[in-house]
Amino acid sequence: MTFWSGTVAAESILLRFTEGEGTADLDAYLRAGGYQAARTALTTLAPESVIDIVEQSGLRGKGGAGFPTGRKWKFIPKGAPVKYVVVNGDEAEPCTFKDHLLLERAPHLLLEGIIITAYAVGAQRAYVYVRREGYLARERLEQAVAAAEQRGFLGDKIFGTGFSLQVVVHTGAGAYIAGEETALLESLEGRRAMPRARPPFPAVAGLYGKPTVINNVETLCHVPAVIRLGPEAYSALGPPALFSVSGHVRRPGVYELPLGTRMREMIDQAGGLRPGRRFKAAFPGGSSSAILTEAHLDVPMDYEPLQQAGSMLGSASLIVMDDTACIVRTVARGVDFYKEESCGKCTPCREGTVWLSQIFERILGGRGRMEDLDLLAHISGGLKGGTCFCLLGESVPPSLEASLRHFRHEYEHHIRTGRCDVDDAVGAAAGVA
């Protein structure tokens, strides 16, 4: 099952635990140096020092928002008697697949990250929320929890210290919105996954109203390396990040590369384009990031540079499109996703995505009108600027508006001729969506 991780660099801190057979087996993980960082943290560092080290490392959340992890942990009130760690393994953002690789092949790496995190914030219980379809991920993680309990890495008095921790693996039930952190908490409490109002933030009143740290699977998998290497050596590695590379590349997969690697190089690492094809466009950070074009191939894949380029790093999911991709159909598919997954709580998102979807259907069905382009832009505008209750609604405009800006001619061609210019140019058999 080596199908989706890329080449592993010598200084790898994450994929070295997933390559080959992986380290789902506890002894394999120990042989790879596993649980040393947790032991060091629990037996030689004060909880506050752990948080300081994580903050100094510059580690930022890998779930999409990129919030500094150490700073998030500092929001947890010190004196509270009950606190929780909740791990976000929902991973339903289109074309993101790094967390499932980690869950399936390196579940102990996550557990070690959880132990250190729980120790740092003073939580005695952690919940890992994995989407329903992650059967193998949950199975491996549950086996890992059982094995770690047996060896005294979880449970009472870990490493002979006074610290105890219980980890519970939980299942989702099929809803993208459950990945949004407050909706996830609702879901974990056994309700419909609908976002909660903030404030209060989960750090103050999260699961069952108690202070709760919520982090993404990959984020917590970085934590053992941060402790092992120290903040300077860790950040000197790039810092490293996992990129899910998919679409029209020859070797789609998860790649561990320094933040700031250029899009061009990332595509090369993933085997390059298929023979005879040309690069057309890419989403750098999942379907909610604005589409970039050839002009952006040298933009460093990092938070600020991508923002300056009008897009974002998001979940670091690079979706590559070559010249066989119809931009209109691709964006329409993205809009459809948000329409399907809107939780229905607020009107701009619930209704706006339906209207957009109808307009796309009209255009793709050869019944479009030029005014439809203004209509698309107008409805898209209505989803921005805080009209939506959560970020799902706001995820629609970036790629839609970027496509209207960079690929307006494709929309116009569809409307004018009722045909797809890409189909006409490369033939319908060329693997077009």
Next chain:
Amino acid sequence: MPLVAEAQERIRALADRYEHRQSALLPALFVAQEAAGYLPSETLAEVARLLELPLSEVTSVASFYRLYFLEPVGRHLILLCTNLACALNGSEAIGRHLEERLGIGFGQTTPDGAFTLRASECLAACALAPMMMVDRERFGPLTPAGVDDVLERHRGR
């Protein structure tokens, strides 16, 4: 038909795993669904009783999430991913092939009760694009011949 004793027992045990009973609802509904095949209203009522929750709450949760079945489904659930990476790699053609081979459309179940076919959003396995899940297993990158092979292996089961 009431749930078998083993399923009832598992649901009660789930409630003990959480500090708040209602947290057991999502996993409990899957236990019930696996035991009963789907979630008819009498089964929802039984889950509500076992977890001591209002039936309205149980029904509202079961109807919110995509992977609870309020209507009967086939023995095997096919989830064909139609999201971006899979779409860019030809999932539409694979979808047409599936419909043709199974003789049904998306959202339908074959008359022999073997398969239910559904389109799915991204299944976090985009390196396998185009891919599908059949029950708990992933298959991809799919070709028409590969699809036939997977169907053949599941049909009798």
